[in-house]
Amino acid sequence: MNKTAVVPSTSMPPNAKKPMGQRIKDFVIDYKRQWEIQSMILPGIIFMIIFCYIPIYGLTIAFKNYTVIDTLSSAPWVGLDNFKIILSDEYFWDAVVNTLGISFLKLGIGFIIPIILAIMIYELNMGRFKKFVQTISYLPHFLSWIVLGGMLITWFSTSGLFNELLLNLGLISKPSNILLDSGKYWWIATLSDIWKEAGWGTILYLAIMSKIDPTYYEAAKIDGASRLRQIWNITLPNMKSIISLNLILTVSGLLGSNLDQTLVLMNSQNRARAEVINSYVYRMGMTQGDFSYATAVGLGVSIVSVILLVTANKITSKLNDNQSVL
Amino acid sequence: MIKMNKVLGKKGVKLALLLMTAMLVVAGCSSNGGSKKGSDVSIEDRYTVDPETPAWQLDKKSESTELTWYVNADWWNTDFGKDVVTKKIKEDLNIDIKFITGDDTKLNTFFAGGDMPDLLTIFDSNSPVVQKAATWALPLNDLAEKYDPYFNKVAAADTLNWFQLKDGKTYGYPNYSNTQADYDSGNIPAKTAFVIRKDVYEALGSPSFGTPEEFKSVMNQIKTQFPDMIPFGFNSIGEGTGSLGDVLQDFIGVPLETEDGKFYNRNLDEDYLTWLRTLNAVYRDGAISDDSFADDGTGFEEKVKSGKYATMLLDGTPQQGGNLQIFMSANPGKEYIAIDGPQSTVGHQPTLNQSGITGWMISYITKDCKDPAKAIQIFTYLLSEEGQKLMNYGIEGETYKANSDGTVELLPEVKDLQLNNADKFKKDYRMGEFMFFGHDRHKALSKDAFPESIKQMQEWGQGKLKPHFILENINPDQGTAEARGLTAINTTWNTTMVSMIRAKDDAAFDSTLADYKAFLDKNSWDKIVEIRSEKMKANKEKLGIK
Numbered sequence A: 001m002n003k004t005a006v007v008p009s010t011s012m013p014p015n016a017k018k019p020m021g022q023r024i025k026d027f028v029i030d031y032k033r034q035w036e037i038q039s040m041i042l043p044g045i046i047f048m049i050i051f052c053y054i055p056i057y058g059l060t061i062a063f064k065n066y067t068v069i070d071t072l073s074s075a076p077w078v079g080l081d082n083f084k085i086i087l088s089d090e091y092f093w094d095a096v097v098n099t100l101g102i103s104f105l106k107l108g109i110g111f112i113i114p115i116i117l118a119i120m121i122y123e124l125n126m127g128r129f130k131k132f133v134q135t136i137s138y139l140p141h142f143l144s145w146i147v148l149g150g151m152l153i154t155w156f157s158t159s160g161l162f163n164e165l166l167l168n169l170g171l172i173s174k175p176s177n178i179l180l181d182s183g184k185y186w187w188i189a190t191l192s193d194i195w196k197e198a199g200w201g202t203i204l205y206l207a208i209m210s211k212i213d214p215t216y217y218e219a220a221k222i223d224g225a226s227r228l229r230q231i232w233n234i235t236l237p238n239m240k241s242i243i244s245l246n247l248i249l250t251v252s253g254l255l256g257s258n259l260d261q262t263l264v265l266m267n268s269q270n271r272a273r274a275e276v277i278n279s280y281v282y283r284m285g286m287t288q289g290d291f292s293y294a295t296a297v298g299l300g301v302s303i304v305s306v307i308l309l310v311t312a313n314k315i316t317s318k319l320n321d322n323q324s325v326l
Numbered sequence B: 001m002i003k004m005n006k007v008l009g010k011k012g013v014k015l016a017l018l019l020m021t022a023m024l025v026v027a028g029c030s031s032n033g034g035s036k037k038g039s040d041v042s043i044e045d046r047y048t049v050d051p052e053t054p055a056w057q058l059d060k061k062s063e064s065t066e067l068t069w070y071v072n073a074d075w076w077n078t079d080f081g082k083d084v085v086t087k088k089i090k091e092d093l094n095i096d097i098k099f100i101t102g103d104d105t106k107l108n109t110f111f112a113g114g115d116m117p118d119l120l121t122i123f124d125s126n127s128p129v130v131q132k133a134a135t136w137a138l139p140l141n142d143l144a145e146k147y148d149p150y151f152n153k154v155a156a157a158d159t160l161n162w163f164q165l166k167d168g169k170t171y172g173y174p175n176y177s178n179t180q181a182d183y184d185s186g187n188i189p190a191k192t193a194f195v196i197r198k199d200v201y202e203a204l205g206s207p208s209f210g211t212p213e214e215f216k217s218v219m220n221q222i223k224t225q226f227p228d229m230i231p232f233g234f235n236s237i238g239e240g241t242g243s244l245g246d247v248l249q250d251f252i253g254v255p256l257e258t259e260d261g262k263f264y265n266r267n268l269d270e271d272y273l274t275w276l277r278t279l280n281a282v283y284r285d286g287a288i289s290d291d292s293f294a295d296d297g298t299g300f301e302e303k304v305k306s307g308k309y310a311t312m313l314l315d316g317t318p319q320q321g322g323n324l325q326i327f328m329s330a331n332p333g334k335e336y337i338a339i340d341g342p343q344s345t346v347g348h349q350p351t352l353n354q355s356g357i358t359g360w361m362i363s364y365i366t367k368d369c370k371d372p373a374k375a376i377q378i379f380t381y382l383l384s385e386e387g388q389k390l391m392n393y394g395i396e397g398e399t400y401k402a403n404s405d406g407t408v409e410l411l412p413e414v415k416d417l418q419l420n421n422a423d424k425f426k427k428d429y430r431m432g433e434f435m436f437f438g439h440d441r442h443k444a445l446s447k448d449a450f451p452e453s454i455k456q457m458q459e460w461g462q463g464k465l466k467p468h469f470i471l472e473n474i475n476p477d478q479g480t481a482e483a484r485g486l487t488a489i490n491t492t493w494n495t496t497m498v499s500m501i502r503a504k505d506d507a508a509f510d511s512t513l514a515d516y517k518a519f520l521d522k523n524s525w526d527k528i529v530e531i532r533s534e535k536m537k538a539n540k541e542k543l544g545i546k
Helices: A020-033 A035-039 A042-063 A081-087 A090-110 A112-123 A127-142 A145-156 A161-168 A182-209 A214-222 A227-252 A259-265 A277-287 A291-319 B002-029 B084-093 B104-113 B140-147 B157-162 B180-185 B198-203 B212-225 B246-251 B270-284 B297-305 B317-330 B372-383 B385-393 B412-420 B422-428 B452-460 B481-501 B506-522 B525-543
Strands: B065-071 B095-101 B119-122 B172-174 B192-197 B230-234 B309-315 B336-339 B362-365 B400-402 B408-410
Touching: A020 A035, A042 A081, A042 A291, A081 A291, A090 A112, A090 A182, A090 A277, A112 A127, A112 A182, A112 A227, A127 A182, A145 A161, A145 A182, A145 A259, A182 A227, A182 A259, A214 A227, A227 A291, A259 A277, A277 A291, B065 B104, B065 B372, B084 B095, B084 B372, B084 B385, B140 B372, B157 B172, B157 B525, B192 B198, B192 B246, B192 B452, B198 B336, B212 B230, B212 B270, B212 B309, B230 B270, B230 B297, B246 B270, B246 B309, B270 B481, B270 B506, B297 B309, B297 B317, B309 B317, B317 B336, B317 B452, B336 B452, B362 B372, B372 B385, B385 B408, B408 B412, B412 B422, B481 B506, B481 B525
Parallel strands: B065 B095, B065 B119, B230 B309
Antiparallel strands: B119 B362, B172 B362, B192 B309, B192 B336, B400 B408
16 A cells, blocks of 8 residues: 555644544544554553443442442432532541641652652762662562551550650650550651652652763863752752652542551551541441442542642643643 | 545444443443342252251262352361361262352452352351342252251251341351350350469469459559559450450440340440449559550460460450460469459449350352252251261261260370361361351360360359340441441440540540540431340340340
């Protein structure tokens, strides 16, 4: 087949809108020309349909009163009842407040620390020491929350590491179990999460930094720029796109995080400040068998997360000269 | 060109249609739930039923029957036919069972997918799965009548009655279902005890713990004399508040119902609250460790194993038997012993609870069962005297011997293996573990059924048990507003109880209690009490209790 023959005439400027019919025609022609390549995406599309789109049908139970015995189609419709219950459920709103509180603390502190850490590691000169620092900071990431949670429970107990430390420093006179103090829970959750993930978070930043052209730094040095000045004017601007991407991903996950950590560290005394949306959904759905209600909460959270994602994308694209990362 | 487009257009439409069909098929699969008609098998050329003989002895079916059995527990051992117990079952019944295990998610998949196993065992008798069993399981009454009338001889009538659904039929049969007769026989061992380390008890001069004042002063004494120990411990706080909730209430004998037979909120009982105030005072004196409220099950068990607690209110002594045994073996003369402990301030007697008539695991034969005749034979076999002995003690002459007084005793080499090589014992014999229809009355046949460490505790509990039948399965149905309210109330009670024990002063104690009462009013407590009272009434009618 003569491929050049099917290329449409270009009397119009390329960006001008063509009539609908013409566009469909062009699409079909293009598609036919590249059908071998295009067909490679088919398995992916089919996979998506089967595993991502068909299950969406299951969301209908958010509008039904579903029990295990019912089928998706036989359960009775209840309209928006489940959503109405959500609005008047104070436990749910407590969970929302906790989720946002913990997530924003994590975002506020936990987002910046990996950037600073990455820059510090990058600025280290000694090869061996650099590797050592990197490895040490990654390590906690590979431990699951079950293991870390067990460690934390021991450390926070009355005879644990922290109480011993505070007693010896004379900061407290009587040991108390820190995990039972609901007022401290948000900080425990935030700081332990940073401890676990900060090192891992540096990987992307270090990768992008290794791509920065060294001649920038050489030029800057000749111009007499200080170390800090170099970081501010060369390193950080080069990291902008990856920071934006990371921010978008973090923001869109604001409402959906903290499950493992909560399940391990929550107890009867700190529940009021520890319960997050995900653990609440888990409790309602898996342990109480209230699937419809749990699905309704999950659906609501997903919708809000999409809104957050789009908003974060808009904001970061403004920061990146109107270039969207997504 | 245009022709080309048309062809492609048609193809596009076809492709779209194909995808839509695929979607419908897949979606359809997920919604044709368990409404299949039960398969009927003919037993004409196999045997004629005889009410006096178990059908498994009559069945002449020559080829082995393969059945799948789903157990809703990840920890269930899926081996079949390799150890003494299941090998015997396999031979006697000429069956081959393929066990599948899983969690609630997998259970739901079975129901949603409509492709049910032949037999099914679950745990939660309050779940909709049990309440709507008529839609997916075969009635045991009909199966017994049709294939194996002997079943009615080995099944407990009270238990069958208890699990009867509205249509008058019973679909599932539980294990560890204890009837009034079982309680009366004294064969059910107590599982709750207030225990103290023997060395501590003797050093203190065997004091009494009965009244709040005594309790407080002895705890202080322990604290000064044994500074390394935690004076008072209890089961880890979780759903149901460890052993300081209803277990303590049973221990001091808080009434189960109001005088006119309605639901009684035992959490607000004055006698019980007096003891909570006592615990609060003990906590403020530093004799209860904060960690006890944060410890998970493992944390608690570690402390039991190492004898960290001087005294404990212990629920589930058989479950802690191994840990207590480890401490006992390593520290002779210091073992934990049960004593009378806290007592009612108004003169009530203990009403200790044990597994009730609802039992523990419930087994069903599903409508998809390939051979319901064989399936009911398994039920009959395992429920019979023979099956019970097999599951608990193995084969007579091979693993145990029967004494003249009716008790049984493991043979020395088997006993030795049980004590010294638990893993091999489990793998080769699997006695006391294949417990689909296990019952306490058969456990009581032998001294070898429980570890040494808890025998004194079980003896202490004799005569202190009182069935809690009327309080079983009385929660509002899942998915209702009341069920949601109750969940919230239970969660709050959990926090409230711990906060009361940890209260800084009396004022804090009282305000926490007041908050809980206010919370009850806000969460339709009236309606929950009403539902529970009604269900209690139904329970009494079922069991013939006045």
